[in-house]
Amino acid sequence: MSLRPEEWPEVPEATARVARAVAGRGAPPLTMRVRDELGELFADAEFVEAFGRRGRRGWSPGRLAMVTVLQMAENLSDRAAVQRVRFDLSWKYCLGLELEDVGFDASVLSEFRTRVAGHGLEERVLDLLVAALKEKGLVKAGGKQRTDSTHVLAAVRELNRLELAGETVRAALEALSATAPNWVAQVLEVGEWNRRYGRRIDAYWRPPGSQTQRDQLAVDYGRDAVALLRAVYHPASPVWLRELPAVQTLRQITVQNYLITTDSNGAEVVKRREADKDGLPPGRIRLTSPYDLDARYGTKEDLHWTGYKLHISEVCRPPRPDDGAPRPGRRARPPSRT
Known part of the structure; x- marks a missing residue:
């Protein structure tokens, strides 16, 4: 797709006449006011670096940016937004389209967003919009802001370190078996691995009863993880096995939870990291x-969870004297509590 930056066309006379007739004497729709007050809000030249100079000529990126803003404002899907472009007079007025213009295919919006994000222009639309609103005096700085966070649970089962080690090995083994079953059969003792990792570690799995047995099982999981990784990274193994997401996850979790050392006889020992002796990665990077x-x-405080934090910011101000004053033809409203 190629781009030849052009200015937005003036609103066609027929489109303007019909749109204003439909709007009547009342306030015109937001889309028409946007075009009347802000004009060519997003110029094609602002997005030129995301498009080539050769190839099939595409739809105006400036007008696609406007469609995206209107789409987000009205919470529309791509198909619904395209339907608005095709049938809604106020949208045709905003975009400067002829009445008979059929718009574009819904896939164009997805391709536009991909190009914009791929070239680091995802904030360009917001910057241009804020600059235009500020120039018109429609937004201004001021007021106080407060920020808080709340917890969001991940849609995964919460695992302790023992369960995490075992399930990560099992997930990697399952991914390898699905993508390279012949390689797995040649490299691993399938029967022994199936005995240990044949069942998923879930709500029905029960760890050993004694601490000694649990510690030994944790070491066994670590040894299996190291052995599986060494088999994958062996020069004779297919290189693409290393790129499997489950294998990369196994490598990262193994590094975070295990150490490879030697004993007094020089033999290799795989041991689990202890927080007080060996240290553990900080929580912000440790996989769960x-x-x-x-x-x-x-x-x-006293809340613990596996998932994410959602940060919420809001502007707060004291109630204005006229917040509770009734307007002509309207009922009084309670004071602002923002």
């Missing part, structure tokens, strides 16, 4: 699930 790599273990 092999299935959700963004989930973290969070703590807030």
Whole structure:
């Protein structure tokens, strides 16, 4: 797709006449006011670096940016937004389209967003919009802001370190078996691995009863993780096995939870990291699930969870004297509590 920056066209006479006739004497729709007051809000030249100079000519990125803003303002899907462009007079007025213009395919919006994000222009639309509103005096700085956070649970089962180690090995083994079953059969003793990792570690799994047995199982999981990683990274193994997401997750969780040392005889020993002796990665980077790599273990006062933190900011101001005063033809409203 190529781009030849052009100025937005004036609103066609027929489109303007019909749109204003439909709007009547009342206030015109927001889309028409946006075009009347802000004009060419998003110029094509602002997005030129995201498009080539050769190839099939595409739809105006400036007007696609406007469609995206209106789409978000009205919470529309891509298909619904395209339907508005095709049938809504106020949208045609805002975009400067002829009455008979059929718009574009819904996939164009997705491709536009991909190009914008891929070239680091995802904030360009917001910057241009804020600058235009500020120039018109429609927004201004001021007021106080407060910020707080709340917890969001991840859609995964909460695992302790023992369960995490075992389930991560099982997930990697399952991914390898699905993508390279012949390689797994040649490299691993399938029967022994199936005995230990044949069942998912879930609500029905029960760890050993004694602490000694649990500690030994944790070491066994670590040894299996190291052995599996070494087999994958062996020069004779297919290189693409290393790129499997489950294998990369296994490598990261193993590094975070295990150490490879030697004993007094020089033999290799795989041991689990102890927080007070060996140290553990900080919570902001320590993985808590092999299935959700963004989930973290969070703590807030007496609340503990696996998931995320949602930060919320809001502007607060004291109530104005006229907040509760009734307007002509309207009922009084309670004072602002923002």
